[in-house]
Every structure is written in structure tokens, then in C-alpha cells.
Amino acid sequence: MSDVIYGRHPVLEALQSGRVLDELLLAEGVRVEGALAEIVKLARERQLPLKYLPRPALDRLVGRAEGGVANHQGVAARSAGFVYSDLASILARAIRAGEPPLILVLDAIQDVHNLGSLIRSAEAVGAHGALIAERGGAGVTAAVQKASAGAVAHLPVARTDLVTALDQLRQRGVRVVGLDGDAPITLGEAELGGPLALVVGSEGKGLSKAVARRCDALVRLPMRGRVGSLNAAVAGSVALYEALRQR
Secondary structure (H helix, E strand, O other): OOEEEEOHHHHHHHHHOOOOEEEEEEEOOOOOOOHHHHHHHHHHHOOOOEEEEOHHHHHHHHHHHHOOOOOOOOEEEEEOOOOOEOHHHHHHHHHHHOOOOEEEEEOOOOOHHHHHHHHHHHHHOOOOEEEEEOOOOOOOOHHHHHHOOOHHHOOOEEEEOHHHHHHHHHHOOOEEEEEOOOOOEEHHHOOOOOOEEEEEOEOOOEOOHHHHHOOOEEEEOOOOOOOOOOOHHHHHHHHHHHHHHHO
């Protein structure tokens, strides 16, 4: 199934990571400078077909891929579709790095912007990969790639049965910690420094019961203001940086 990557940073990251692309699409009249000049340079080096489209045509192409209007910044690329990783490969990545595993687990995150932002934060703190639910949540679409600012080109993402994956992680000595607004302890009181799978629940519903039962600890973010909670992307990012601090 064909996939459309759009936006300057996601397309540039895809090219720099060596991802297989079918063609590069530019809006007619766009100024080829800055990041866009680097994109065109890399595309030519890889002998990637380059096609100029009227801007309305590029608008329609990207809009169809995402079910609406999307800001493509004058550039898009077609690929064979996002290639998911698997849990074994993510764990192997940690072993090669000589580091205790740090894995972000997303329990049916539905908003593509939250998903992209969380993947971006996970890559920024040096996580070894992310697991997303095979059912009930968003997959890695062009909008997710755009929201991640290209981080999906560098962070392995596996789409899998989370219950099975968490059982396997616990068997391997990876501590599973879930975010829960009603948890008895705060984030700073939790042990996050060793092998860790950090679980973020879906917007609105939070962690599913099956996933929550497999958590070794549930933690909450301390809230001192009048707002009762943070959205999934912000809460998950805060927790990732606390894990990085402890590591």
C-alpha cells in the first residue's frame, strides 16, 4: 500500500535515514532553499524521480492520504508504506547500545498528533523503540510522521498485541510502569532508572484493564494547579524525561 510522507522535516529525515522512496513531489513555484534544497540534493544523489505538481494537486494528494487538508510545505514523497519493527529488534537495539532497554508503550493512542509527539519525545530521550496497539489506536500515517518531525525515521515502532508484549518484557526483567491519574505514587517517587517500559494510556479512557494489570507500578504526575490532567502527549513526554533523568 502506497504511503505519502509530507512536510520538509519528515521528508528530509526519510531521505537521510535511507528509507526507500518511490518519488519526490514538489509544488510548482516553491522556492528551493534551506531544507528543501537539501531534500532535492539528496533526491538527485539517490536518482529519485522528481515531479512538480500544481499546488492544488499536491493539496488534494496529501489531503486524500490523510482524510482532509494537510500542510505539506510544498513537498511530499511517496513510499511503499511505513515498515514496522518488532519487539525482538527493539530489544536487540538496546543490547547493541549496551544500555538497559527504554521502551515507550502506547495503549490505543488515537490522536495522530499525540502519537507523533510521543514518538518524537521518545526518540529525543534515546528510547530504543515504541510499541503501539495493533487494534484500537492510530497507526503510523503520514500525519504521524509529520507530527513526529521525522523521528519515526530513527525510532523503531512495533505494532503488536500489548498484553503479550508486556508479558514478554516482564519475563526479561523489564519493569513496566504505567501513567494513571489516580495512582498512589508520583512520577518522582517511582524507580525508572533500569530496564523500563513506560506505558501511556489512550486519550479519555487511560490504560485498559488488561494493560494496567501487567504494570509493576502505576504513577501519576503531581498536579498543583486547577487543571486536573495533561494530555497524553505532554504527560508521556514529562515521564520520558524523568526516566532519562534517572538513567
